[in-house]
Amino acid sequence: MPKKLLSFPKKFLWGTASASYQVEGNNIHSDWWHWETTKKPGQKWPLERSGIACDFYNRYEKDFDLCKKMNNNAVRLSVEWARLEPKQGEFNRAEFAHYRKVLKAAKKRGLKTFITLNHFTNPLWFSQQGGWRQRQAPRIFARYVEECVKELGKDIDAFITINEPDGNAMQGYVTGKRYPGKKLSILGGLVAIANYHRAHNAAAKVIKSLTHTPVGIVKNIGWFEARPGASFFLDRWLARFCLWLVCDSLIHLIHKNLDFLGYNHYFTIQFSYGMPHFPKGPKNDMNWVLYPPGLGRMLTYMNKFGVPLYVTEHGLPDRNDTHRKWYMHESLAGVHKAIQNGADIRGYFHWTLTDNFEWNDGYDPRFGLVAIDRENNLKRTPRPSFYWYAKVCKQNGVEALKTK
Numbered sequence: 001m002p003k004k005l006l007s008f009p010k011k012f013l014w015g016t017a018s019a020s021y022q023v024e025g026n027n028i029h030s031d032w033w034h035w036e037t038t039k040k041p042g043q044k045w046p047l048e049r050s051g052i053a054c055d056f057y058n059r060y061e062k063d064f065d066l067c068k069k070m071n072n073n074a075v076r077l078s079v080e081w082a083r084l085e086p087k088q089g090e091f092n093r094a095e096f097a098h099y100r101k102v103l104k105a106a107k108k109r110g111l112k113t114f115i116t117l118n119h120f121t122n123p124l125w126f127s128q129q130g131g132w133r134q135r136q137a138p139r140i141f142a143r144y145v146e147e148c149v150k151e152l153g154k155d156i157d158a159f160i161t162i163n164e165p166d167g168n169a170m171q172g173y174v175t176g177k178r179y180p181g182k183k184l185s186i187l188g189g190l191v192a193i194a195n196y197h198r199a200h201n202a203a204a205k206v207i208k209s210l211t212h213t214p215v216g217i218v219k220n221i222g223w224f225e226a227r228p229g230a231s232f233f234l235d236r237w238l239a240r241f242c243l244w245l246v247c248d249s250l251i252h253l254i255h256k257n258l259d260f261l262g263y264n265h266y267f268t269i270q271f272s273y274g275m276p277h278f279p280k281g282p283k284n285d286m287n288w289v290l291y292p293p294g295l296g297r298m299l300t301y302m303n304k305f306g307v308p309l310y311v312t313e314h315g316l317p318d319r320n321d322t323h324r325k326w327y328m329h330e331s332l333a334g335v336h337k338a339i340q341n342g343a344d345i346r347g348y349f350h351w352t353l354t355d356n357f358e359w360n361d362g363y364d365p366r367f368g369l370v371a372i373d374r375e376n377n378l379k380r381t382p383r384p385s386f387y388w389y390a391k392v393c394k395q396n397g398v399e400a401l402k403t404k
């Protein structure tokens, strides 16, 4: 008997997501490049230099061919601010022309383009004059965004202003794990978080004044819940409080300027007797617990904001492709259930197409549906899960899970 298909809505978008710095190579004007190349003795992070990355800058057509082969109908990419504005106020028209070619190549293959304008990295000049802690950061960012809309807007189907602003602010200014590597107080990090959200509002207004293209932001928020079985009132309250703190309180700052919300999902935290824990379950190559119900549950929670939702990242480092397929399958069944329960979810972008530069952790973690051989001219080889995902995209659905 053929297995029952859990079908997704008709115009559902299926794709992969990536970020310019992690795939393009040679982003020499970016602050992260500076961090890599000026690493001091005794400084732990970053472990590796990005160098040529995946050479996506030159190989984008071949990579989009792979998206097409996977029956994708959308792609999430970012443009590198430092390429486009290497010096403050001086825009590089040749680089805009390059991105126009990239966008057209995606469109030619039937891919809707979701473009992130800031995915962690900034021009070095911006960071050196105070980065996201400077008061004028929103105005400077909005100026760059205006140029992007004028130069590239025609081929962009959805604008994502900023990728994971809060997490990036905390890592850059509080834990010091990302550039500029500062260890300030939580209050110091909050200034950057506030500026990021002001920047979203400023950028969204510029975009809206120039086009009708939808504008959103991408959040990376873990799902919080009380540990099933062992839960009592305090655990449920703590889980709700954390969701309010990392999700609601920040989304309210930008709610008026959102046409959609992007959600990046990697973690679930469970409370048990007042203490936070990761759920029990198999682990990926970076020792993160794989807990499929978290994705659908968080999307169901986020539906209350009343805007369409997209899964803008979901994936795992899994060099041998041991877990990718079942993890995607069970997670997507959860997304399907959330849709059935009324959540307005419009697309899923898997992180990521090819193995790429995983920030501080360098090239060791392998997040790709396609493996990259760094010893052999960056040769691309699809993993088995690539073919599985191709089938999902083609049939616009996943098979129903076996009941355990």
Ligand code: BGC
Binding pocket: 019, 022, 163, 164, 220, 264, 313, 351, 358, 359
């Ligand atoms: C980031 C990606 C990163 C992925 C896996 C996300 O939070 O947006 O750039 O590669 O996590 O760590």
